[in-house]
Amino acid sequence: MKLQQIVPVILISAVTSVGSMWAYNKYVGVEKVVYNSSDSNRIPSNYAGFFDGINNSPTDFSQAAEAAIPATVHIKTKATRTASNNLPRRSPLFDLFGFDWDEGMTPRSMPQMASGSGAIISDDGYIVTNNHVIDGADEITVTMSDKKTHKARLIGADPSSDLAVLKIEAKNLPFLLYGNSDDVKVGQWVLAIGYPLNLQTTVTAGIVSAKSRTLEINRRQSNTPIESFIQTDAAVNPGNSGGPLVNTAGHLIGINSAIASPTGSYAGYSFTIPVNMVKKIVADLMKFGTVQRAYLGINYAPDNLSEEVKKQEGITSGNGVYVLDVTKDGAAAASGIKKGDIITRINNAPVTSGAEMVGQIATYRPGDRVKIGFVRDGKEMIKEVTLRNSSGTTEIVKVSVLDKLGAEFGNIDAKLAKEMGVRGGVIVKSISESGAFSKTRMEAGFVILKVNGKEVSSIDQFRAELEKAGNSVTLDGMYPGYEGVFRYPMKIVE
Template sequence: MKKLKIFLHYLPIVLLTLFVFACKNERDREENVDNLRMSFYTQEIADKTPQANNLDNKGMPPNFTATAKMVLDAVVHIRSTQVVSDADGQITPRQLPDIFKDFFGDRFQLPENMPQQPVVGSGSGVIIDEKGYIVTNNHVINNAKELEVTLHDNETYKATVIGADPATDLALLQIKGANLKALSFVDSDNVEIGEWVLAIGNPYSLYSTVTAGIISAKARNININPEKFAVESFIQTDAAINPGNSGGALVNLSGEIVGINTAIASQTGSYSGYGFAIPSNIVTKVVADLLEYGHVQRGMLGINIITMNGNLAKEKKVDFRKGVWVENVNEDSAAEKAGIKAGDIITQIDGINVTTSPRLQEIIAQHRPGDKLSLVVNRKGTEKKVVVTLENVKGTTELSKKESVEMLNFMGADFETITKETAAKLNIDGGVKIVELYPGVLRQKTQIKVGFIITHVNGKKVNSIKDLVEELEGKEGGVMLEGVYEDLPGKYYYAFGID
């Protein structure tokens, strides 16, 4: 009986001790499993990603601090100021003094002191050259009269627009600064799905914000660009991108530009897991064109295309194969001249496999008129090789000449010489049409609008962009532009000064 009492006395202690040992063993087992999982994760990263050396010695995910330090100084905040007039910029004939009526006609621009309301927008940009060249989105600077760039150290500059391309939603600016930090581009064709990336920008004007994620997909088309010749082949990422990130950098862990952040897919207007960036290969081509020619030299095939899939194969009654279906071929286009036909399936371009329409667009967007491309097409089960010489929108291989970029940048506009047919329709000898407006003297000092056709500068006829530049270069004092709009009656006049 005495032994039983002693046993019962020590039983709780024994049970507690056994419980503690059991818990410890279970904890050790879980730690071993976790370590095994982490070891497997580390080995997977080491085997499959080029950023394996960013893992620390405990097998933890990459540390992004070194990359952030490399890139922050090169990503800028862009403040765009638009000015909305309280009227449409026209004076009625009754308000115009008789002496001006006789000379200028019944329409004339409003005086510069007309009440105006400033509207301020915000975005991001990336310095890509020590000379101060900055890449951003066209929609960040579109309709702006003034652009202000703020660096990571809060130094501020006025920016000049070198050029823009609405079709790719890209723009090139320049600031005059010293000791600027610039980023370089990486070949976006070599970027892999699952690769770590950082998005750097200024969401909601929160300067120098860094977010991390991976490349979620490539060659995405989200139909966000309304331009006629829009190119959409986005890199998709789950790095957080919000309003204000537009124009910022998407970089790999080496601090190289993978793409330019452009859009999000969201029902709320804020980040919901889907961000999109323009691939660096498209960006570098657009930048090179803007610097060399002042605008983009766009090569075209002249076909309508659809991504090939099982349902389309059934509809067209053909065997399914990966590629891009040619729905139709434009008459006298580059594709027709090369022998491409409706019903062909394009599978390769210059040795690169093509499986989606956006990917095909992306490859073509990296070339100019006159470039020759080797295509592989499948026609009714038989592969054929064809060589296509890309053409411009006018159906030729000519590259448009670069006029005086400095003067055109000062004007803040893109121009094109009107055709003889347009001139005859408007009953004028010729002229130069404004096709885009950027921050510059025209937007700052006049109420001029896109579509205005300049026919005279200070009373002298203008029939080409070359004529326009010659009349403006070296000019000081007042300048009077005379011209017409295609869809409005009468002549219009706009005046500004050159210091």
């Protein structure tokens, strides 16, 4: 083909291609793809709002760590336990030699050591930690980040929330500022500080992966567990218990308490007591010696109920806490809340689960007034509720010396007193795993006859003698059906 023939063909082809593309774009159109960056003026709809107000600050945790490390302490405890179970029975020694174990021999004792962490919350030496770190301890030693050591005394403990307050005699100490756990967001960076695995001060970082978790782990030390954990993936190991969880500003937002692990060591998740709960419980322990627990006075449906069970029980689904029943003379009943209501707010805080509700109520005392938002028959309502204590009143609950013993007591009846040949006494019905009695070899069924040599024939006399005795007490008594007098010396923690 000649050149003069080729050129027209090329020109015609080019014009045709350009014209086709112009016509397609004009009449059919092409969806333009925008690849967004943080400085782009256009954002795809599926990312709308993502960059609004985002915090682009670098993930440098050095300032938060610098603030928290000096206020984090290493707690070491020592407890003495007897190696024998000391069942109250007459041994062959009595028959052979005329004396028994308790009368002439010293039982073999073994010291038990444990450790954990704690957070200094005041410049004059108040420290918050976990109850399970110091439970049963005879001696508590606190080591600072600068290696200085102090003997600590227990101010108060709350097994239900797994919190305890210690005091060391020191001044001008570094301490952590309280944050606000209600402001904690899922996805935000947090730091866990402590002394894991007997290492020196260790800082780990992670994010908040969930809020208001309940694990029922506090039921191991209390029949009334209070749980509403912050869940994080900051590495926490044995020894971290009681240490602080802080935000990137270095503010305390929780006390590390537990890990979820099949091995006992870190396996991905850790759980922290929210600081708003910590603040209230610590203040109660310091001021009253015991926690002033507020109750709303309802029974509510568990969060994990299946749809089938809900249908069987007639439980209405809703984004909140379904009220199964209200307790007589309780706060909710007095305000008009009733079965079938779905609680959605406590004051300005939304609640979508039982754990969230428990966590919010745990920050109030009996007598406090709160506004409860709920849904009834599809309508949103608000009631002002005056919270009450477990007795149904708003009075301050005072700690009794008997509460520190960790046991249930009763007066012996006339028949048992006659069988034992005594005028009266106090029987120990049961012994819990915490309290002064748990550190002795005493068994349930023991009848207390004397306190520091003074006879007692009733619970009232027993209480009165204990209040006079101070911290060191010796109890004398007998076991029904066994010969001899048993003696138990003990210390009553303040």
